[in-house]
Amino acid sequence: xxxxxxxxxxxxxxxxxxxxxxxxxxxxxxxxxxxxxxxxxxxxxxxxxxxxxxxxxxxxxxxxxxxxxxxxxxxxxxxxxxxxxxxxxxxxxxxxxxxxxxxxxxxxxxxxxxxxxxxxxxxxxxxxxxxxxxxxxxxxxxxxxxxxxxxxxxxxxxxxxxxxxxxxxxxxxxxxxxxxxxxxx
Numbered sequence: 001x002x003x004x005x006x007x008x009x010x011x012x013x014x015x016x017x018x019x020x021x022x023x024x025x026x027x028x029x030x031x032x033x034x035x036x037x038x039x040x041x042x043x044x045x046x047x048x049x050x051x052x053x054x055x056x057x058x059x060x061x062x063x064x065x066x067x068x069x070x071x072x073x074x075x076x077x078x079x080x081x082x083x084x085x086x087x088x089x090x091x092x093x094x095x096x097x098x099x100x101x102x103x104x105x106x107x108x109x110x111x112x113x114x115x116x117x118x119x120x121x122x123x124x125x126x127x128x129x130x131x132x133x134x135x136x137x138x139x140x141x142x143x144x145x146x147x148x149x150x151x152x153x154x155x156x157x158x159x160x161x162x163x164x165x166x167x168x169x170x171x172x173x174x175x176x177x178x179x180x181x182x183x184x185x
Contacts, residue, residue, distance in 0.1 A: 008046050008056075010036045015057045020103050024054055024110045024118075051117060054107070058121035061103050066128060079140040080181050083150065086133065087174035090157055094167035101162025102155075129154070146180060153177055 014035035018027040029050055033040045047053040072092075073085040093099060100106065108122040133154070134147040157173035 004046055007036075007038055007042055011038055011043055011046060011053065012057060012060055015053055016061060017098075019054065019057055019107075020061075020100055021098060024107055029053075051115065054111075054115075055117040055121060058104065058107060058118065058125070062121065062125045062128065065103075065125075066132065070132065073136070083133075083136045083140060083142075083181065084174055084177060086136070086150075086154060087157070087170050087177055090154060090161075090173070091167050091170035094157075094161040094170055099162070102158050105159065126155075140181075142181065149180055150177055153180075 011032060014032050015027075018032060018035060029043060030040065032053070033043050036043070038046075047056065069086065069089050072089040073082050076082045076085040104122040104125045107118050110118075112119040112122060130147065130151050133150050134144070137144065137147045137150065153173040153176050157169040160169040161167060
């Protein structure tokens with residue numbers, strides 16, 4: 001018999017693929033059941049509601065997204081190069097065949113006003129991303145105000161790439177970030 005943890009992973013894998021690819025409202029629990037191969041009864045034993053599954057999907061996606069970014073950027077020297085690596089990582093992400101923009105913006109746009117858990121997950125993700133950039137900016141010895149400018153460049157690149165279907169916005173944002181960094185080490 002499968003453990004609850006194994007079932008949870010299968011369900012979250014299916015939910016992530018479906019929610020990110022089709023949207024939260026377009027995907028029902030029966031579709032997730034079929035995609036995960038888990039009975040509906042078992043699915044509801046692990047996630048008591050679609051809302052709880054959506055929130056778990058967003059929490060896991062946040063952890064995975066930020067970990068991948070931090071691993072990638074962490075391979076670059078601290079300072080200016082690590083900040084620019086954020087945009088290099090975005091460029092790679094934008095080229096993935098299933099790229100659909102920011103899962104948190106998409107989810108917030110669908111349900112945020114009516115679903116506090118989604119709104120909280122979106123805010124937490126954006127706050128954590130800002131915090132990561134703030135840490136990179138401080139480590140580079142740059143002015144704190146640069147953090148919010150870099151956040152806007154990254155967020156704008158994500159949205160523009162999703163709408164345009166092109167990875168190029170990451171490169172444009174990288175060049176703008178380079179200009180903002182000026183003589184920062």
